[in-house]
Amino acid sequence: MQKSKRLLLLLTIWLGFVLVLAGAWRQLTAVAAPQAANRYVAPGGVDGSNDCTNPNNPCSSLMYAVQQTEAGDTVIVAAGFYTETDTINFFRDVTIQGAGLEQTIVSVPTDPNIWRVFLVYGGVNVSISHLTLRNADRSGILNIGNLTLDQVSIADNRGVLGGGGIYNESGAVITITDSLISNNGQGNDVAAGMLNFGQATIQRALVVGNKAGSYGGGLHNQGTLLLENVTFTLNEADSGTAVSNGGSGVITMTNVTIARNTNTQTNPSQASAISNFGTSIQASNSLIAENGPNQQCSGTTPLTSLGHNLNSHNDCNFNQPTDLLSADPLLDTFASVSGTPNWVSALTLANNSPALDAGSSTTCPATDARGLPRPVDGNLDGTAVCDIGAYEAQRFGAFLPMIVR
Ligand SMILES: [Ca+2]
Numbered sequence: 001m002q003k004s005k006r007l008l009l010l011l012t013i014w015l016g017f018v019l020v021l022a023g024a025w026r027q028l029t030a031v032a033a034p035q036a037a038n039r040y041v042a043p044g045g046v047d048g049s050n051d052c053t054n055p056n057n058p059c060s061s062l063m064y065a066v067q068q069t070e071a072g073d074t075v076i077v078a079a080g081f082y083t084e085t086d087t088i089n090f091f092r093d094v095t096i097q098g099a100g101l102e103q104t105i106v107s108v109p110t111d112p113n114i115w116r117v118f119l120v121y122g123g124v125n126v127s128i129s130h131l132t133l134r135n136a137d138r139s140g141i142l143n144i145g146n147l148t149l150d151q152v153s154i155a156d157n158r159g160v161l162g163g164g165g166i167y168n169e170s171g172a173v174i175t176i177t178d179s180l181i182s183n184n185g186q187g188n189d190v191a192a193g194m195l196n197f198g199q200a201t202i203q204r205a206l207v208v209g210n211k212a213g214s215y216g217g218g219l220h221n222q223g224t225l226l227l228e229n230v231t232f233t234l235n236e237a238d239s240g241t242a243v244s245n246g247g248s249g250v251i252t253m254t255n256v257t258i259a260r261n262t263n264t265q266t267n268p269s270q271a272s273a274i275s276n277f278g279t280s281i282q283a284s285n286s287l288i289a290e291n292g293p294n295q296q297c298s299g300t301t302p303l304t305s306l307g308h309n310l311n312s313h314n315d316c317n318f319n320q321p322t323d324l325l326s327a328d329p330l331l332d333t334f335a336s337v338s339g340t341p342n343w344v345s346a347l348t349l350a351n352n353s354p355a356l357d358a359g360s361s362t363t364c365p366a367t368d369a370r371g372l373p374r375p376v377d378g379n380l381d382g383t384a385v386c387d388i389g390a391y392e393a394q395r396f397g398a399f400l401p402m403i404v405r
């Protein structure tokens with residue numbers, strides 16, 4: 001009896017010891033695990049031995065701050081113009097947050113040896129938002145890893161050897177939202193706005209004023225590409241002036257507007273909007289108009305219509321009963337709306353445009369390119385239906401009393 005009591009006491013003491021040890025170990029490991037840090041960059045900051053973690057003592061260059069990061073860190077870049085001395089390489093998972101697309105400008109000097117602004121290495125997850133990156137000799141961004149861009153402007157990169165704005169490598173994944181791809185390429189190579197070999201998604205974006213020498217003024221795709229609420233306009237190339245697809249490329253486009261792009265070569269077999277030599281392009285709720293001077297679509301693989309497309313001519317193989325052919329969409333000016341990202345403006349539709357309420361409300365996204373809601377009753381017949389293209393007319397006048405009632 002006495003012996004068993006002593007055993008019980010010993011066992012209790014041993015158990016308590018084990019529990020104390022376990023608690024201590026938990027505390028130790030909690031301390032040992034690296035904590036994700038915020039690092040700060042601002043004009044007038046100081047690099048040197050600074051680890052950039054004190055917001056009151058920020059670093060001055062984004063490249064230096066990225067070099068200080070551990071995996072999982074966030075680099076917060078204040079408003080300002082940053083001219084980096086070379087390409088910023090991402091070897092670790094990092095988030096970069098600027099102060100705004102028009103406020104935080106990250107640039108590199110004009111130099112044929114500075115090929116990129118950002119390079120994301122394979123297997124690395126990087127998220128970049130609220131800034132502009134510009135002036136690389138080759139591609140603004142080379143992505144080999146997994147990259148998300150939100151409210152980013154990719155501008156004025158020269159695209160020597162193609163892929164001026166973005167080069168998304170085979171096996172890489174990129175997601176672009178609420179962003180602007182503008183004025184990339186110098187008219188002497190391919191894929192001025194973007195060259196995609198991997199998996200790419202672009203939602204709510206404006207691809208404008210990019211200039212390729214041969215094909216793919218807006219972009220060239222040989223991977224998997226999803227386009228939703230994207231406007232391609234004022235791009236130049238000698239074929240596939242807005243969108244070019246090749247190799248095993250697969251493109252799905254929903255509520256895309258391709259308008260006012262210009263061929264630099266007048267060979268009528270070269271498309272002013274889309275050329276498809278790849279596996280497939282599927283289109284729904286998309287608008288192709290006012291591209292010239294050549295035919296709108298060309299290539300070896302006809303487009304596949306999923307319905308509710310509009311072609312100002314009749315040369316894109318749109319063959320569903322809901323497609324509008326040889327129809328003038330009555331495109332108007334660019335519009336953005338105050339309170340929404342004004343860089344993702346879209347080409348508006350006149351009040352009597354046939355594109356109003358001619359889309360499919362089943363397949364259209366919940367907003368238009370500007371983030372405004374779909375569907376809206378654009379032809380004022382009492383029924384809200386999605387419009388064709390990246391823009392949804394916001395007309396509420398006539399039926400407001402019904403809503404108020
Ligand atoms: Ca309607």
Ligand SMILES: [Ca+2]
Binds near residue numbers: 357
């Ligand atoms: Ca509508």
